[in-house]
Amino acid sequence: MRRPKSRASRKQQKNNEVQEIDILKEWIESQKPESGSNPLALDPLKSKSPIGRIVDPESGAVSFSSYAGARKFYELPISKRTKNGLERGGFKKMTDIQVASLPHALCGRDILGAAKTGSGKTLAFVIPVLEKLHRERWGPEDGVGSIIISPTRELAGQIFDVLKTVGKYHTFSAGLLIGGRKDVDVEKERVNELNILICTPGRLLQHMDETPNFDCSQLQVLVLDEADRILDIGFKKTLNAIVSQLPKHRQTLLFSATQTKSVQDLARLSLKDPEYISVHEKAVTATPNRLQQTAMIVPLEQKLDMLWSFIKAHLRSKILVFLSSCKEVKFVFEAFKKLRPGIPLKCLHGRMKQEVRLGIYSQFCESRSVLFSTDVASRGLDFNKAVDWVVQVDCPEDVASYIHRVGRTARYLSGGRSILFLMPSEMKMLEKLQAAKVPIQFIKANTKRLEPVSKLLSALLVKYPDMQQLAQRAFITYLRSIFIQKDKEIFDVTKLPIDDYSASLGLPMTPKVRFLNQKKKSKNESEKSTLVESETLDMENESAIAKEELLVEDVKEDKDFLLKDTPDLGEGNANETGDIMSATRILKKKKLKINVHRPVGTRVVFDEEGNTQAPLAMLAEKTSGEIQLDQDKKKEYYKKMREELKQVDKEDKLLERQRLRENRMKKKMKLKKGQREDDEEDDISGSEGEADANKKRKRSKIYFHSDSEEEIKADSISLAEQEQLALKLLNSMHS
Numbered sequence: 001m002r003r004p005k006s007r008a009s010r011k012q013q014k015n016n017e018v019q020e021i022d023i024l025k026e027w028i029e030s031q032k033p034e035s036g037s038n039p040l041a042l043d044p045l046k047s048k049s050p051i052g053r054i055v056d057p058e059s060g061a062v063s064f065s066s067y068a069g070a071r072k073f074y075e076l077p078i079s080k081r082t083k084n085g086l087e088r089g090g091f092k093k094m095t096d097i098q099v100a101s102l103p104h105a106l107c108g109r110d111i112l113g114a115a116k117t118g119s120g121k122t123l124a125f126v127i128p129v130l131e132k133l134h135r136e137r138w139g140p141e142d143g144v145g146s147i148i149i150s151p152t153r154e155l156a157g158q159i160f161d162v163l164k165t166v167g168k169y170h171t172f173s174a175g176l177l178i179g180g181r182k183d184v185d186v187e188k189e190r191v192n193e194l195n196i197l198i199c200t201p202g203r204l205l206q207h208m209d210e211t212p213n214f215d216c217s218q219l220q221v222l223v224l225d226e227a228d229r230i231l232d233i234g235f236k237k238t239l240n241a242i243v244s245q246l247p248k249h250r251q252t253l254l255f256s257a258t259q260t261k262s263v264q265d266l267a268r269l270s271l272k273d274p275e276y277i278s279v280h281e282k283a284v285t286a287t288p289n290r291l292q293q294t295a296m297i298v299p300l301e302q303k304l305d306m307l308w309s310f311i312k313a314h315l316r317s318k319i320l321v322f323l324s325s326c327k328e329v330k331f332v333f334e335a336f337k338k339l340r341p342g343i344p345l346k347c348l349h350g351r352m353k354q355e356v357r358l359g360i361y362s363q364f365c366e367s368r369s370v371l372f373s374t375d376v377a378s379r380g381l382d383f384n385k386a387v388d389w390v391v392q393v394d395c396p397e398d399v400a401s402y403i404h405r406v407g408r409t410a411r412y413l414s415g416g417r418s419i420l421f422l423m424p425s426e427m428k429m430l431e432k433l434q435a436a437k438v439p440i441q442f443i444k445a446n447t448k449r450l451e452p453v454s455k456l457l458s459a460l461l462v463k464y465p466d467m468q469q470l471a472q473r474a475f476i477t478y479l480r481s482i483f484i485q486k487d488k489e490i491f492d493v494t495k496l497p498i499d500d501y502s503a504s505l506g507l508p509m510t511p512k513v514r515f516l517n518q519k520k521k522s523k524n525e526s527e528k529s530t531l532v533e534s535e536t537l538d539m540e541n542e543s544a545i546a547k548e549e550l551l552v553e554d555v556k557e558d559k560d561f562l563l564k565d566t567p568d569l570g571e572g573n574a575n576e577t578g579d580i581m582s583a584t585r586i587l588k589k590k591k592l593k594i595n596v597h598r599p600v601g602t603r604v605v606f607d608e609e610g611n612t613q614a615p616l617a618m619l620a621e622k623t624s625g626e627i628q629l630d631q632d633k634k635k636e637y638y639k640k641m642r643e644e645l646k647q648v649d650k651e652d653k654l655l656e657r658q659r660l661r662e663n664r665m666k667k668k669m670k671l672k673k674g675q676r677e678d679d680e681e682d683d684i685s686g687s688e689g690e691a692d693a694n695k696k697r698k699r700s701k702i703y704f705h706s707d708s709e710e711e712i713k714a715d716s717i718s719l720a721e722q723e724q725l726a727l728k729l730l731n732s733m734h735s
C-alpha cells in the first residue's frame with residue numbers, strides 16, 4: 001500500500017512542479033522553431049547532447065537545447081507527467097507528423113496538419129492539449145480548458161483512451177460526451193467540472209444549448225480531428241453554432257489524413273497564421289507504404305458471390321468490409337450469418353444503439369472475424385490487433401473516402417491489404433485514385449473460384465420471410481446511394497443491371513423504385529423536347545434532397561420508394577395491404593418533400609434565367625472570387641420588403657372585406673325575393689295563422705354575418721328593418 005504523502009512532501013512536489021513549468025516556458029520561448037519551418041527537415045539532435053536547461057559550468061550562463069529537431073519524446077519541452085504517460089504507453093520515438101507538428105504546437109501556434117492514415121496524428125494533438133493546460137496550472141475550478149471534436153462516437157472513445165494513457169499522471173478531469181447514451185442528465189451535472197471534453201459535434205452543441213451555466217469562455221485549445229469531415233456540409237450548421245460560442249483567443253489544431261485548405265473553412269474557425277504541416281505531401285504515395293492495394297472488376301450482380309468467396313478463402317483473417325448503407329450491412333450480415341461461412345461475423349452501422357456499437361468495436365479489436373460496416377468505421381478507428389484486409393464492396397464516394405477506408409489497415413508499422421470491387425461503369429474511379437497517388441494494382445477476378453450464393457439466398461428468403469424485407473431494403477438503399485452521388489461520371493444509376501442485381505440478392509421479383517421511374521420518364525420527355533438543362537437541374541435538386549435525407553435519416557424511409565406493385569412475398573392477402581400502404585407512403589412523401597424543399601416562411605427568388613437563388617444573393621457583390629454582402633444594403637432590402645408586405649397585406653384585407661360584403665348582398669337580395677314570393681303565396685293560399693307560422697319558420701333559418709363575425713338572428717329584426725339594413729349596405733358598397 002502506498003503511504004499518504006506528508007504535507008511537506010506535497011509542498012515540495014508543488015514547488016518542483018512550479019519550477020518545472022517555469023523552465024518549460026523559458027525553454028519553449030527561447031527555442032521556438034521559425035514560423036513556417038519544417039522541423040522534419042532539421043538534423044536530429046546528437047545522441048549525447050544535453051537536453052533542456054543547460055548551465056555552463058564555467059560561466060554559469062543558461063541556455064536551452066533546441067527542440068525543433070527532436071525525434072524522441074524526451075527531447076521535447078514537455079512535463080515529467082506527460083513523459084511518464086508516454087513511457088507507459090510504450091511511445092519513445094516520434095512519428096513524422098509528431099516530429100513536424102509538436103514543436104510548433106507546443107509553442108502555441110495554430111496547426112493544420114495532414115498525414116497519412118495510421119501515422120500517429122492523435123498524439124500530435126493530445127500532447128499539446130495536456131501540456132498547455134499543465135503550463136497554465138489548470139485546475140478543477142478553471143472549467144473547460146480544451147475541447148476535442150471527433151466526427152464519430154467510436155473515434156471519440158478511442159481518443160479518450162489515448163488521453164487516459166498519456167494523461168494518466170496529470171490531474172485534469174476529462175469527459176467523453178457523445179450522443180446516443182442515455183446519461184445526458186448525469187453529464188449535464190458534471191460537465192462544468194470537466195477540464196477536457198472529447199465529444200461529437202451534436203452532443204457538444206446539445207450541452208451548449210441545454211446545460212445550465214455551461215461555460216467555455218476560458219477555452220485554451222480547440223482540436224478538430226478528421227477536420228475535413230467536421231468542416232464539410234454535414235456538420236456545417238452545428239460547427240458554426242459551436243464556434244460562435246467559443247472565445248476567439250485560443251489555439252486551434254486541425255488534423256486529418258485528407259486535409260482542407262479552404263480559406264472559407266479556416267475563416268470560420270478564425271485560425272491565426274496556421275502552420276500548414278503536410279508531412280506526406282511530397283511522398284510518392286498518398287497511402288501507407290506497407291499497404292498493398294488491389295482493385296478488380298466485379299459486376300453488380302456478382303458482388304455478393306465475390307464477397308462470399310473472398311470470406312470463405314480467408315477464414316483465418318481479420319476482414320473489414322465496407323458497404324454503402326445500413327440496410328445493406330444488415331442484410332448481408334444477417335444472410336451470411338445464416339449461411340455460416342466458418343468465421344465469426346459482426347456488423348456496425350449508425351443506426352445501432354451506442355452500447356452495441358461500442359461492444360462490436362471492441363470485440364472486433366480483439367478477435368479474428370469479419371466486420372460489415374458503413375462508413376461509420378472508415379475514419380480514424382485504430383483496431384487494436386491489425387486488420388488484415390479492407391474489402392470495399394461498394395465504391396467509395398470519392399478519393400478521400402477511399403483513403404480513409406483503406407487506412408483502417410497498415411497502421412503505424414504494420415502491413416495490410418485492401419481490395420476494391422469496381423463495376424464496369426465505375427472504372428473512372430481507378431483513374432482518379434491513380435491520379436491522386438494511390439498505388440493501386442488492377443487484377444483480374446478468378447471467376448473459377450467464385451462460389452455463387454444467389455441460390456442460397458433465394459432459399460433463405462423463402463425460409464425466412466423477414467429476410468425478404470431486408471433484401472428489398474438493401475436493394476433500394478443501394479440504388480439510392482448511387483442515385484445521390486455527386487460524381488455522375490462514376491455513379492450512374494441508369495447503367496445498373498437492376499433485375500440481375502435484385503436476383504443476386506435472392507429476390508424473386510425486382511422491386512420498383514420510384515426515383516428510377518421518374519428519371520426514366522423525365523429522360524424520355526427530355527429527348528422529345530430540348531430541355532435537357534432543366535432536367536439536369538431537377539436531378540441535382542432531387543439528389544441534393546435525397547443526400548440530405550440520407551445523411552439525416554440514414555435511409556430511414558426506403559419503403560417510401562417502393563411502388564404500388566412491389567412484390568409482397570408475405571403470406572395470405574398481405575399483398576393487398578402492401579399496395580395500399582405503399583400508395584399512402586408515396587403521397588406522404590410528396591407532401592414531405594414540399595417541406596423539405598421550402599421550410600415555412602422561406603422566400604424563393606429566381607434569377608433572370610429562372611434558377612432559384614438565395615434571397616440575398618442578388619445583393620451580394622463578387623470581388624476577387626469572394627462574395628460580399630453590404631450590411632446597409634441588406635437592412636434597406638429588409639425594410640423595403642417589410643413595407644411591401646404591409647401594403648400587400650392591406651390590399652388583401654380590403655379585397656376580403658369587399659368579397660364578404662358582396663356575399664352578404666347576394667344573400668339579402670335572395671332573401672328579399674323569397675319573402676316577396678312568400679307574401680304572394682300567403683296572399684293566395686292558407687289562413688293568416690298558418691302564413692305567420694310559415695314566415696317565422698323560413699326567417700328563423702337566416703343568419704347574417706357582420707364583419708366582426710357576429711351572428712344576428714334574422715327573426716330578431718323586422719322585415720322593414722331588414723330592408724333598411726340592406727339598403728344601407730348597398731349604399732356603403734357603392735360609396
Ligand SMILES: Nc1ncnc2c1ncn2[C@@H]1O[C@H](COP(=O)(O)OP(=O)(O)OP(=O)(O)O)[C@@H](O)[C@H]1O
Pocket residue numbers: 090091092093094095098115116117118119120121122123256257379380381382407408411412
Ligand atoms: N510515436 C509512436 N510510437 C509508437 N506507436 C505510435 C506512435 N504514435 C502513434 N502510434 C500508434 O500508431 C497507431 C495509429 O495512430 P493514430 O490512430 O494516432 O493514427 P492517425 O494518424 O490518427 O490515423 P487516422 O488518420 O486513421 O485517424 C496507433 O495504434 C498508435 O498507438
